[in-house]
Amino acid sequence: MGQKSVCVYCGSRSGTDPAFAENAEQLGLGLAEAGYRLVYGAGDVGLMGVVARAAQAAGGETFGVIPQHLVEWEVGKVDLTSYVVTETMHERKKVMFMNCHAVVVMPGGAGSLDELFEVLTWRQLGLHEKPVFLMNTNGYWTPLMDLLKHVVESGFADASLLGYVTEVADADGALAGLKKALG
Template sequence: MKSIVVYCGSSPGTNPLYKEVARELGEKFVENEIRLIYGGGNIGLMGAVADAVLSNGGQATGVIPNFLAALEVAHQTLTELHFVETMHERKFKMVQLANGVIALPGGYGTFDELFEILTWRQLGLYDGPVGLLNINGFYDLILQQLDRMVDDGFLKAEGRELLMVAETADELLDKMKNSWEQER
């Protein structure tokens, strides 16, 4: 795996642990020679993961819609920065550039991106591994809902298994690498 999309908040959240783990993930990317692909902002968790990659000598590519460039303050020192017109173009461009996807904590945008890529994966439109870094139990209730969807017959067990979950960056990257290698 040479590149991974990271979906995460444009806010740092209220718990400093989220930003700390975002930085740690960026450092792990550099250690594993993985290029970061992300939303292109320099604030919140987005900025934290990108800054960690760049300050450790790694490669970071941002994709940001023109209308958000001012709002999210587009990161100006990235390896590459792509400007697009729409959110759909942003999501499509990011996954075109990546071998996998990881979601950190975030808001509506992060949830939208995560569930869209899981849908694409389920439909065979995307074939990379999708991982969830469940920091401090942030996604526990969502994971319970996914289990309920299986129990109530709205999601097949195989669909549920498309989402890899871990509490540490190392564990998640190991799961994703193993999946990537098995599917190639």
């Protein structure tokens, strides 16, 4: 089978913890070294820029997807292997997800949460079986995992929901999970 692609959802900001950017760099480097193509939001800012530059520096393939209205705001990174400009955010998310074999969610804001919940909902509805890894760098996503457990405990989702997300501590954990899931 051809090259595997990993969609990375992450912040267009770097966050306050230096470990976020360090893990983004490690992930980008590790994806390239493993021969995975990076699929991401095509920004050259925040963690998005860090993961893409690291993958490029290691000779990895990069596939960026950005909606027209964010080209200036997120500073569209046009030196990628593939660069796609969409009309809407919905199109962006669809193109990113349809062009990957697995998802890694790094620390991020509302956009990353939106992306995560969309693929989580699709999985719950049986629309895909792609692995989703939540990179819980220094406990960033712990409150989210607690919320998902609360949703299940309160009867709003089956316990299987918790199995649709694999929590990993860092880039090494994500890369190990990807290798196990994708080869």
